[in-house]
Amino acid sequence: MPLTREQIAQRIAQELKDGFYVNLGIGMPTLVANYVPPGIDIILQSENGLLGIGPWPVEGQEDPDLINAGKETVTALKGSAFFDSALSFGMIRGGHIDMAVLGAMEVSEQGDLANWTIPGKMMKGPGGAMDLAVGAKRIYVAMEHANKEGQPKILKKCALPITGLKCVHHIVTDHAFLDVTPEGLVLRELAPGVTVEQVQRITEPKLKVAPDVREMKV
Template sequence: MGMAIEDRNRIAKRAAAEIEDGMVVNLGIGIPSLVLNHLQNKNNIMFHSENGIIGMGPSPKKGEEDENLCNAAGYPVTIRKGASYFDSTIAFAIARREKLDVTILGALEVSETGDIANWIVPGNRVPGMGGAMELAKKAKKVIVVMSHFDKYGNSKIVPSCSLPLTASSCVDLIITNVGVFHVTKNGLILTDIFLPYTVNEAKKQTTAKFSVSPTLAIIE
């Protein structure tokens, strides 16, 4: 099931709130790429891309794209002061040596123990896994942003993943169009709910089990 652009941006805005000045951050394809457009009063963040950039800025205005500047998905980007370029081996080395403070990824499924499946659906052709495995296992904090439901209306937050894993026990935070779930040793905790959803609706529409924070935030 597709999401409205308003929901996608609301998810991206909530993910942006997890980023602090001074961080080095990697953004995945899709909703993660929208995070760059929702940073407020944060001017000292360096965004990393596997194709060889640190220092990406917001998406360019229409007509102001530079055909030589793109992210790992091939979409146009801008750059911030202090940006640098390098080849993909350096880009991957940055990820593998745990130099990334945060990675924000999309996913096909996330389990209640923090496993992530986001690189392949069996039987479908894909160009490759890209940096998914390195990012999931080596970033200091892993945030997943995604629709709460697959195209059939089923929950993408599940007790255990049915799709091939990208990495196990690595996700720290899940943000969907329903709410925000923290992954802890004691299970998932719902800390934010997006209106018009309610906690009861979240429970009915989430296959995985979760508890509710006593300080639950309600986000319009």
């Protein structure tokens, strides 16, 4: 069975390492914060100027002035820091973010990312995605493997406007875990009950199947 959005986030959370500075993109990536493994201490950064994001606020105790980049209300941990966007983007562009999790509308086999606009749709702007794409040390993409029409979102070449070139390192979808390598996309893990053939059917590029391909643990 394909994974749910929560299970995709749970699988990505397994990649977190103790002491990581992490930026979570808008939408599905924000769910990763709910599944940080026990014993792992990470520091969440938001490009609108907050380092040290805490758990989601209890209903009725939200502070409308305390929000993340997606305008969702959050909490701040003891010792958190608040700063302006210039300093925030300095952290990102300076290579101080160990891992960023971003959503995507398309990813190419070379790791190109398209996630900021769809032609003809209302454009809200790229936010911090372009800076994170080139500034974060590791980029994980959280996405559905195919669109609502069943067409691949992992392509030989992106058709939508590019956010960043050759910036994606790993793709985690409802069907599979893929590594982006110079030799092409490597299929590392499969969602429970999903076959290699099913993943290839909704992936435009030819996949390289890892010798030790295994079931995703969520």
